[in-house]
Amino acid sequence: MRRVQIFDTTLRDGEQSPGISLSVEEKVEIAHQLARLKVDVIEAGFPITSEGDFESVSRIATEVKGPTIAGLARIHQADIERAWEAVQWSARPRIHTFVGTSDLHIEHQMRSNQNDIIAGAEGAVRLAKSLCPEVEFSPMDATRTEIGYLAEVVAAAVEAGADVINIADTVGYTTPVEFSVFLQELQERVPGLKERVLSVHCHDDLGLAVANSLAGVQVGAGQIEVAVNGIGERAGNASLEEIVMALGTRGDHYGVEVGVDTRQLANTSRLVSNMTGYEVPPNKAVVGRNAFLHESGIHQDGVLKDRRTFEIMTPKDIGLEGTNIFLGKHSGRHALKDALEELGYTLEGEVLKRAFTRFKEIADHKKTVTAADLEAIAADEVGSFEGKFVLDSFRVVAATGRQSRAAVTISHADHGTFEAEAEGEGPVDAVFRAVDAATNIKGRLTDFRIDAVTGGKDALGEVRVSVEFEGNEYGGRGLSQDVVEAAARAYVRAVNVYTASKLGAKRISTPAAP
Numbered sequence: 153m154r155r156v157q158i159f160d161t162t163l164r165d166g167e168q169s170p171g172i173s174l175s176v177e178e179k180v181e182i183a184h185q186l187a188r189l190k191v192d193v194i195e196a197g198f199p200i201t202s203e204g205d206f207e208s209v210s211r212i213a214t215e216v217k218g219p220t221i222a223g224l225a226r227i228h229q230a231d232i233e234r235a236w237e238a239v240q241w242s243a244r245p246r247i248h249t250f251v252g253t254s255d256l257h258i259e260h261q262m263r264s265n266q267n268d269i270i271a272g273a274e275g276a277v278r279l280a281k282s283l284c285p286e287v288e289f290s291p292m293d294a295t296r297t298e299i300g301y302l303a304e305v306v307a308a309a310v311e312a313g314a315d316v317i318n319i320a321d322t323v324g325y326t327t328p329v330e331f332s333v334f335l336q337e338l339q340e341r342v343p344g345l346k347e348r349v350l351s352v353h354c355h356d357d358l359g360l361a362v363a364n365s366l367a368g369v370q371v372g373a374g375q376i377e378v379a380v381n382g383i384g385e386r387a388g389n390a391s392l393e394e395i396v397m398a399l400g401t402r403g404d405h406y407g408v409e410v411g412v413d414t415r416q417l418a419n420t421s422r423l424v425s426n427m428t429g430y431e432v433p434p435n436k437a438v439v440g441r442n443a444f445l446h447e448s449g450i451h452q453d454g455v456l457k458d459r460r461t462f463e464i465m466t467p468k469d470i471g472l473e474g475t476n477i478f479l480g481k482h483s484g485r486h487a488l489k490d491a492l493e494e495l496g497y498t499l500e501g502e503v504l505k506r507a508f509t510r511f512k513e514i515a516d517h518k519k520t521v522t523a524a525d526l527e528a529i530a531a532d533e534v535g536s537f538e539g540k541f542v543l544d545s546f547r548v549v550a551a552t553g554r555q556s557r558a559a560v561t562i563s564h565a566d567h568g569t570f571e572a573e574a575e576g577e578g579p580v581d582a583v584f585r586a587v588d589a590a591t592n593i594k595g596r597l598t599d600f601r602i603d604a605v606t607g608g609k610d611a612l613g614e615v616r617v618s619v620e621f622e623g624n625e626y627g628g629r630g631l632s633q634d635v636v637e638a639a640a641r642a643y644v645r646a647v648n649v650y651t652a653s654k655l656g657a658k659r660i661s662t663p664a665a666p
Contacts, residue, residue, distance in 0.1 A: 153409040157192035157375040164195040166379040171618045172428045173626045173649045179208040181534050183216045185496045189416040193220040199238040200231045213242035222246040227276035236283040247280040250290035253297040277312035288316035290666045295326040303341035310344040320666035324357030328367035335371045351375035353666050354390050361390035380424040393417045393438040415471040419496035426531035429616045429627045481515035497530040507533040518610045528605045532631040540565045543644045548579040558582035562590045583640045595619040615639045619646040626650045
């Protein structure tokens with residue numbers, strides 16, 4: 153069977169989703185899980201955009217073994233050299249360079265012309281190839297580019313040495329039949345593509361990203377660019393789990409194979425959801441919680457007799473069975489570490505120590521700590537690693553018919569301890585205002601969500617917030633059996649992400665990308 157590579161862009165395009173701000177530690181943890189999933193390529197980030205992105209790509213290249221590690225770069229020399237500095241530590245590095253090729257992009261975004269774009273693309277690929285053994289080139293907005301001109305750009309990139317040519321449906325404009333014809337004509341116009349890997353990168357603006365990607369496979373694409381849970385710019389990318397299971401379940405139709413370990417799909421989906429704050433819809437294909445539930449009596453009867461009557465894949469196929477982990481207050485650190493690794497989290501050192509302390513605190517109040525509890529603790533501790541501010545304590549006074557009042561004590565790794573009090577419209581608002589006063593950083597809450605991790609009165613409360621600082625949104629997540637404490641932790645986490653971006657990242661405006 154022909155092998156199709158799975159190129160995962162969760163950490164690059166996926167992280168560009170509104171409200172997602174992953175720390176370096178979170179990116180590294182997700183990359184390790186992607187390696188366990190056995191994707192072929194991890195696009196680890198866009199190194200030129202910030203010191204934080206550069207650090208995360210460098211660490212992933214150094215620490216994550218197995219997949220090719222790619223760094224994104226525009227066709228500028230500085231971008232390409234910076235990408236190489238980050239990915240060079242990988243045993244299998246790749247530079248992925250791109251440029252807009254549609255008339256709209258050339259005229260209004262690039263402020264350039266067709267000849268200069270061809271020359272720039274060719275020069276960029278040559279430079280990247282002189283540094284890195286493997287180079288990918290993407291004509292951005294390719295599906296709205298006149299086919300004759302696109303063929304010229306692609307031919308120049310092939311001639312310059314590009315190993316992978318990635319055709320990007322950047323705005324999710326094309327349709328499956330149209331895309332198939334488009335790719336076939338491109339291959340006819342550029343014979344050199346036969347010696348390269350043809351890749352597709354499809355966005356979901358019209359809900360066609362998966363269908364368009366599969367259409368690409370049918371006409372020769374050897375790589376599909378995807379993201380876990382389909383996250384990404386605007387409506388997102390082609391969903392990794394849907395692509396993988398479509399190719400696997402309908403291998404008779406597509407006639408290709410992938411190297412992904414499908415039993416890691418459920419773990420990967422939950423981990424990315426926990427760390428990004430993007431919930432998986434209940435009816436989401438493959439990994440939604442309703443994907444293997446049957447409400448209709450007819451369906452239930454059929455499944456009880458033979459699952460194949462109403463299921464084309466099984467929970468076991470994606471790793472949903474066999475993960476019923478329960479730990480109690482007498483469980484030790486080694487048991488916790490093993491359980492977390494089974495769930496896709498590899499915690500070491502101080503992070504494991506903090507997670508174990510949280511586990512023991514929760515186990516003292518709950519008879520059993522479930523897999524969902526453990527995942528929530530792990531995601532919370534990995535995400536809190538980089539924080540300078542720590543919520544030491546809080547106190548809230550709330551009553552009907554009057555404003556609530558909160559007092560907080562917050563310590564800073566470099567500047568000592570701060571205390572502040574504030575009033576608000578309810579206990580949560582009061583706590584947020586007190587945190588603003590203690591940190592001297594004022595944010596504006598734009599989104600607030602609260603969920604119970606498991607059922608029952610002793611369930612952990614999980615709060616996710618989006619907070620606006622200086623016009624940009626930053627996400628935070630908090631976990632506690634006290635929902636006000638969980639909210640306070642989430643808000644402090646958002647403050648930490650913001651201050652980290654100010655001090656260590658100095659992020660430039662994220663350039664448009666495929």
